[in-house]
Amino acid sequence: MENAILVLNAGSSSLKFSVFNLLSEGRLRQSITGQVEGIGTAPHLKVKDGNGQNFIDVHWQTTEVANHAQALQHITHFLHTKLQHRQLLGVGHRVVHGGPDYSAPLLITPAVMIKLDIITPLAPLHNPHNLAAIRAMMQESPVLPQVACFDTAFHRQQDTVAKLFGLPYEYYEHGVQRYGFHGLSYEYIASVLPAEISMGRVIVAHIGSGASLCAIHKGRSVATTMSFTALDGLLMGTRAGSLDPGVILYLLQQQGLSLKQLEDLLYKQSGLLGLSGISNDMRVLLDSDEPRARLAIDYFVYRVSREIGSLAAAMGGVDALVFTAGIGENSPQIRQLICEQATWLGVDFDAAANQAGAACISRADSRVTVWMLPTNEELMIARHTRTLLGL
Numbered sequence: 550m551e552n553a554i555l556v557l558n559a560g561s562s563s564l565k566f567s568v569f570n571l572l573s574e575g576r577l578r579q580s581i582t583g584q585v586e587g588i589g590t591a592p593h594l595k596v597k598d599g600n601g602q603n604f605i606d607v608h609w610q611t612t613e614v615a616n617h618a619q620a621l622q623h624i625t626h627f628l629h630t631k632l633q634h635r636q637l638l639g640v641g642h643r644v645v646h647g648g649p650d651y652s653a654p655l656l657i658t659p660a661v662m663i664k665l666d667i668i669t670p671l672a673p674l675h676n677p678h679n680l681a682a683i684r685a686m687m688q689e690s691p692v693l694p695q696v697a698c699f700d701t702a703f704h705r706q707q708d709t710v711a712k713l714f715g716l717p718y719e720y721y722e723h724g725v726q727r728y729g730f731h732g733l734s735y736e737y738i739a740s741v742l743p744a745e746i747s748m749g750r751v752i753v754a755h756i757g758s759g760a761s762l763c764a765i766h767k768g769r770s771v772a773t774t775m776s777f778t779a780l781d782g783l784l785m786g787t788r789a790g791s792l793d794p795g796v797i798l799y800l801l802q803q804q805g806l807s808l809k810q811l812e813d814l815l816y817k818q819s820g821l822l823g824l825s826g827i828s829n830d831m832r833v834l835l836d837s838d839e840p841r842a843r844l845a846i847d848y849f850v851y852r853v854s855r856e857i858g859s860l861a862a863a864m865g866g867v868d869a870l871v872f873t874a875g876i877g878e879n880s881p882q883i884r885q886l887i888c889e890q891a892t893w894l895g896v897d898f899d900a901a902a903n904q905a906g907a908a909c910i911s912r913a914d915s916r917v918t919v920w921m922l923p924t925n926e927e928l929m930i931a932r933h934t935r936t937l938l939g940l
Contacts, residue, residue, distance in 0.1 A: 553635040554934050556927045558643040559682035562588045564620045569931040571940055577931050585620040618685040625689055639694045640686055641934030644679045646672035647699030649724045654933040657695040674816055696934040703732030704770045711772050729773035731755045733926040735763045738873055749868035752860050757875030758786035764860035772863040774856050780815055784849050786829035789819035821845045831876050854890035867917055873924040
């Protein structure tokens, strides 16, 4: 019987899962991947095997999968039928925010859950769903070890000066500081960079519906664009990115927005969607002839380009630029637009390699090499779970 690890990645209306078989010498092989989408609205389970072939594609009535617990019941029922010759030894979870204390993956205990509940206000649109999946799994399989892997952990190694805000210092001591996110993605990219690149100064652009950049020097996070919450930094699908705090005060004091209206505005109505008035999907905007679609694209590229310059300054230069995540991996046009703005740094872009989807998309003599590398947060979670459980 083969041993395996289950990885769960819960979103607001989705529950992604992957099964990794434990092979010899600590290696992992992804054998199943899938997700339940539309939880509570139009639930839909889609599962593929390790080769990308469909196992199952099922739609349910809304009442059949109204929450994460019911979604997990369907997933585990499916896995019981497909994992007859595999034994699950542990479950790894993506938890977006670990607060100031959690700087590494850890075994989930009741005490840990209490602490995670306390810090939930730091990620109100993310952590509740992560914790809902953990609780559902605890109820489903109470004795199965569960591991929390934090998106903030990779950035906890940054120097204090990189984590500060210009507020009175006691706020920093009480957790008001820059945390950064997408850490599991950055950690994975750092682990698969070519050896000659990995020890240099690297800027990784994790750009998708949620988007951020990270400066990595010798495999260590130096600076990143997201900070206290996942609202900061780049323009995103529906999030505004960097914003003058005075705008928040104006909206509250002069425009009379309630806290709920403000939260919806910043998290759900801004970004590419708000600027374009069309869509939060970069593919839709690239196909559109509407001037505001072009404006949203131009602003997105502008913000990424500005932040690349900022992160290069944080490291005293840059040796490599890496694109990853949904837009970074799948949009040659956006990669080209960003690279054209980075020629001043020493980027000599290879348009043909970019269109072909090559891993290296800069010319051989480019002073700054440019890469397109697919990320794999689930594999990173499986690695941490395996290590922590001593498998």
